[in-house]
Amino acid sequence: MEQPPWNVMVATCPSRTSLARIANKWTAMIVIALTSGRLRFGEIRRAVDGISGKVLADTLRDLERDGIVSRTAYDEMPPRVEYDLTPLGRSLRGPLTALGQWAEAHIEEVEASRAAYDEKTMPEEISTR
Amino acid sequence: MEQPPWNVMVATCPSRTSLARIANKWTAMIVIALTSGRLRFGEIRRAVDGISGKVLADTLRDLERDGIVSRTAYDEMPPRVEYDLTPLGRSLRGPLTALGQWAEAHIEEVEASRAAYDEKTMPEEISTR
DNA sequence: ATCTGCGGTTACGTTGAGGTAACAGGTTAC
């Protein structure tokens, strides 16, 4: 395999648009949700607590367009559509679940750091306890 | 290690704010840039091509607040400030560099998928109606 | 001394992401 000329650190490189798509909280949560298998729209919406229908629809469309997620619409009534990770999308599970687990594992450290930072930079007013 | 009660899939869980911070294109690129070692503000700005001074300053401040990046200001003239990954930040290098490499490695697949998607969904010409 | 240049930061205006709520359309209940 040749070394590709693509470089996300170059502003005009197309790979940066791809990085922007995958380095995104909604993308991360949707991919994490789909890790356990294919899901319907409503199921993803319930799995990714707090996501609005619009954002979910938009993000899924972008992910489908980029070949990360597959969309299968069944012509029945009421309408049913199932989403799944493509092989390409499955290759993202590792890094993205790692980010999710990192956020959960280190939130206490992060919050402690935030408290120390705020204490140091802001005059002591609220909190103090 | 006990299993933490934190869960990024729950909208109100504090870990989600942390996920939002790290699942971000600017964060990813800055961490990638700092992977090779500590850098000054201007050096990061040159490394992360196209980032504006404001966004770089804001993102670095947030990363410092979260304990991911350390900031060392030298009291000399002209002013000099160096940024480095903390141990916590170093634990992000793996997943974030993986995302960067993914973007570079799969951009051709992604672009092909986009082209196919656009071809399929958009008619050749705009149907004037 | 004043002028110029650079590193880091901040004020302001614009754009685009995201939330709200209504919609399409078929199926069931009446």
Added chain:
DNA sequence: GTAACCTGTTACCTCAACGTAACCGCAGAT
């Protein structure tokens, strides 16, 4: 029949992220 309901999508409006450009403070040049 039609009225209510369910799934996925879309129109509209708000607000925060982002880029532009000016700013601040001092060193070195003139």
